Amino acid sequence: MNTINIYVTGVGGQGVGIAAEIILRTLSYAGNKVIGVDTHGLAQRGGTVESFVRVGPSVYSPLIRKNSADLILALERNEALRAIQEYAKPSSRLIYYDTLWSPLNVRLHPGEVADTTKMQISEYAGASNRNIEVVSLKDDSLKDIRMQNMILISYLSKNKIFSPLNVTTDHFIKALSDLFSSSILEENTNILHPK
Amino acid sequence: MKDLGKILLDPSEQEEIMMGNYSLVRAMIESGTKVITSYPGSPTPEIATAIAAVKRHQNPFYFEFSTNEKVATEVAFGASINGHLSCVFFKSVGLNVAADTFAQLAYMELIGGMIIVLGDDPGLNSSQNEQDNRHLAQLAYIPVLEPGNSQEVYEMYKMATIISQKKHMPVILRLTTHVCHGKSLVKFNSYSYRYNNSDLTPKFNRNNGPYIPITSRVVPMKLRAFKNLEELSSSHLVTLDPLFTKLNIINKTKNINKRGIITAGLPYYSLLDVLSSDNNDVHSQNTPDILKLGLIYPLPKEEIANFLSTHKEVKILEELDGILEKEIKEVAFDKKIYDCNIIGKQDIDDYMGEYTPEKVYSILRKVWPDLFTTDKKYQRQNNNSNESVAKLERPPQLCPGCGHRAAFFAIKKALDEQDITVADIGCHTLGFLPPYHMGEVLLCMGASPAIASGLSLFNSTRKVVAFIGDSTFYHAGIPGIINSLFNHHPFLLIVMENGTTAMTGHQNHPGVGKNFNGDTERIPIRKILEGLTVPVQEIDTYNKEKLTELVRSELKIIENEKNENKQNSLRVIIAKHPCMLKLTKEKKSKADYTLKQVSIDQSQCTKIFSCISEFACPSFSYNQDQDQDQDRNDNKLTVNKDLCIGDGSCRSVCASKAILPPAKQ
Structure with missing residues (x-):
């Protein structure tokens, strides 16, 4: 089996690390060898944060090389474009949560620097030498922004994105039960698997 | 929810995916480490997260966050010479703070054993420099073990304790950022509860020493440090414990x-990745043999000589400085190995940054271009980097509601x-960014009062203001403050008090009233300063107008005293507001929490936008409620619903009073 590289990104405070941890555990429960790493420290204060998850028998370094991600998950639109610019392989897949947290430069220099548009993402991804599949998700009914990451996770589960890696919904639920308890576990499981 | 503490304590054999910072704590428990100390600093604070998880169940050891790294090292040293196995951990630059103590450790008979865990930061993820602490290890004659993943962290910590307890010498376990944070499967051995029946008798005895390094008495102590190092050959280590057969790895092709x-630590795993056929088209008949070292100081000279003499070309692949390189060249020279071409660092770039798979790949291409076939992936990478779409940078910034923003x-x-x-070290360091530009020079923890003292010399025209955070104040700020009193350096010091050690994950400090283990007497900064006879004013930073006035009036007093040639010194304003990230998290965890947010009265907004251009709370942006392809020229101010915490500290910033009070949205 070839190595699968998963790049998860967003802004500090969005729950990028926890999303990556869910994926890491899910893939491991399905019997895959996984390694990964998250951003800690300074960048967690509103900067770009990234997590790497690597799957396959011959993964050694937790880091993913530029332009070598098979799957990119982004929790914010500007970061989604940056992520595919830096990490996407041709014919890879981007799944992003479509919220906007304007970076400082966009806010300080309106008219000169602008937030990424959905069109920019699809144009960049769709270029013939890339052919990256793009999925944009948003759920305005979420009562807590800390659950935005679960929208991406539930997309992975519902659309069986990891079925080539032998992942079933149960593996996701097992991973969630490792990381959450009581009402938060219930709410997150509900997003994944509505009753 | 899986219970990390339970997993770490469970004495049976088990497997779990975890980061190096966590697997380390299992090794601490297994080896019977009794006293652990630290000062928080990335990449190491999660070691304390795991310790806290263990503590909930059972307390196999004593842990404290000390006031700084030097103090932490001294506490661990004291415990060790009383017979307890101890450990101190901190970040790379923490060793500079601890250095004065650290430099004597190898001279001492550490009867309990003592491990120093260092979190070096190649790649500068969270540090003010990229120092290679192997230099300091050599300066202090302290051996260094260097693991490359969570499994090795677990095993090498145990090896370190075996060496340290057998030889009564300090041992360093050198981690780097992505070894601390890298997550992979760790296999834990079973163990018996050594800590339950460990002997707690205080064993300090001057006859164990000497412990007094003065003048000529230091000579035998220094000799002992050298002798200990000399004894650490691989053949000797294996006699200590079979675990040491895993110390070095040799990959033969x-x-x-x-x-x-020849390599060590995480660069070894980057190398394996680069040489894996999965990632590159490698000419397998050219794949080099690998010697991965576990003990990187002192070096296993025999193994290295063997490796050199059986190869024609040997590349030294080491992150940061060329320390292995120099020593290995010395081995070759001393052993008269002249027919092996030793390839070290080739340009300045080789001395900088983390040895990621990308970096290792480009280094190997420089050394052996024929190792890889014409690499399509490499070319593709180059093509992509020529893309003209601009990238948006996103530097870290102060959180919504941060009291430092109001202060700046x-x-x-x-x-x-x-x-x-x-500036000083901490969240408030981010004030240097636009639009504030507050705190425009930075060295290290606690440096700002004394830097400001220097800036105030021969300076009657430009006012000098220094910032310092509260945890930093206790850590290393006090000597600089006392110096400015002692030698009369006039400037304004603003203590940015948020009631926690925020940047590293909200650890308690002496001003909080709680330490790691429970309640403790508060040591208020104000009282310390008053005891020093420093004039102190205290104000909540949300009270912006009053704070502006106070800064003006304090600076005026300093100026007047200067003009009158009075021997004046610093004056202090404590600009306080609780860390809103911590406070909001605590509030959100309560059942009765309802989110309130500010909103904009568009009819009042006169589009001055000082809420963005001067205040710059991340919650304010333009046109976010509109479809993106609409006209952007007519900017409309919007409040980001993901970000606003309803603190309302922005409201007084708006001259048009267009920011409406926080309300349920």
Whole structure:
């Protein structure tokens, strides 16, 4: 089996690390060898944060090389474009949560620097030498922004994105039960698997 | 929810995916480490997260966050010479703070054993420099073990304790950022509860020493440090414990051109990735042999000589400085190995940054271009990097509601363009970014009062203002403050008090009233300063107008005293507001929490946008409620629903009073 590289990104405070941890555990429960790493420290204060998850028998370094991600998950639109610019392989897949947290430069220099548009993402991804599949998700009914990451996770589960890696919904639920308890576990499981 | 503490304590054999910072704590428990100390600093604070998880169940050891790294080292040393196995951990630059103590450790008979865990930061993820602490290890004659993943962290910590307890010498376990944070499967051995029946008798005895390094008495102590180092040959270590058979790894290939690589730590795993056929088209007949070292100081000279003499070309693949390189060249020279071409660092770039798979790939291409076939992936990478779409940078910034933002906004109004502001380490360091530009020079923990003292010499025209955080104040700020009193350096010091050690994950400090283990007497900064006879004013930073006035009036007093040639010194304003990230998290965890947010009265908004251009709370942006392809010229101010915490500290910033009070949305 070839190595699968998963790049998860967003802004500090969005729950990028926890999303990556869910994926890491899910893939491991399905019997895959996984390694990964998250951003800690300074960048967690509103900067770009990234997590790497690597799957396959011959993964050694937790880091993913530029332009070598098979799957990119982004929790914010500007970061989604940056992520595919830096990490996407041709014919890879981007799944992003479509919220906007304007970076400082966009806010300080309106008219000169602008937030990424959905069109920019699809144009960049769709270029013939890339052919990256793009999925944009948003759920305005979420009562807590800390659950935005679960929208991406539930997309992975519902659309069986990891079925080539032998992942079933149960593996996701097992991973969630490792990381959450009581009402938060219930709410997150509900997003994944509505009753 | 899986219970990390339970997993770490469970004495049976088990497997779990975890980061190096966590697997380390299992090794601490297994080896019977009794006293652990630290000062928080990335990449190591999660070691304390795991310790806290263990503590909930059972307390196999004593842990404290000390006031700084030097103090932490001293506490661990004291415990060790009383017979307890101890450990101190901190970040790379923490060793500079601890160095004065650290430099004597190898001279001492550490009867309990003592491990120093260092979190070096190649790649500068969270540090002010990229120092290679192997230099300091050599300076202090302390051996260094260097693991490359969570499994090795677990095993090498145990090896370190075996060496340290057998030889009564300090041992360093050198981690780097992505070894601390890298997550992979760790296999834990079973163990017996050594800590339950460990002997707690205080064993300090001067006859164990000498413990007094003065003048000629130091000579035998220094000799002992050298002798201990000399004894650490691989053949000797294996006699200590079979675990040491895993210390070094040798990968033999069938390469026809007798090439080899000597490496250590995480770069080894980057190298394996690069040489894996999964990632590159490698000419397998050219794949070099690898010698991965576990003990990187002192070096296993025999193994290295063997490796050199059986290869024609050996590349030394080491992150940061060329320390292995120099020593290995010395081995070759001393052993008269002249027919092996030793390839070290080739340009300045080789000395900088983390040895990621990308970096290792480009280094190997420089050394052996024929190792890889014409690499399509490499070319593709180059093509992509020529893309003309601009990338948006996103530097870290102060959180919504941060009291430091209100403070910088207010203080800036009291200063002239030419005035000089000095930063210290902490969240408030981010004030250097636009639009505040507050705190424009930074060295290290606690440096700002003394830097400001220097800036105030021969300076009667430009006012000097220094910032310092509260945890930093206790850590290393006090000597600089006392010096400015002692030698009469006039400047304004603003203590940015948020009631926690925020940047590293909200650890308690002496001003909080709680330490790691429970309640403790508060040591208020104000009282310390008053005891030193420093004039102190205290104000909540949300009170922006008053803060501006206060800064003006304090600076005026300093100026007047200067003009009157009075022997004056620093004056202090404590600009306080609780860390809103911590406070909001605590509030959100309560059942009765309802989110309130500010909103914009568009009919009142006169589009001055000072809420963005001067205050710059991340919650404010333009046109976010509109479809993106609409006309952007008519900017409309919007409040980001993901970000606003409803603190309302922005409201007084708007001259048009267009920001409506926080309400349920």
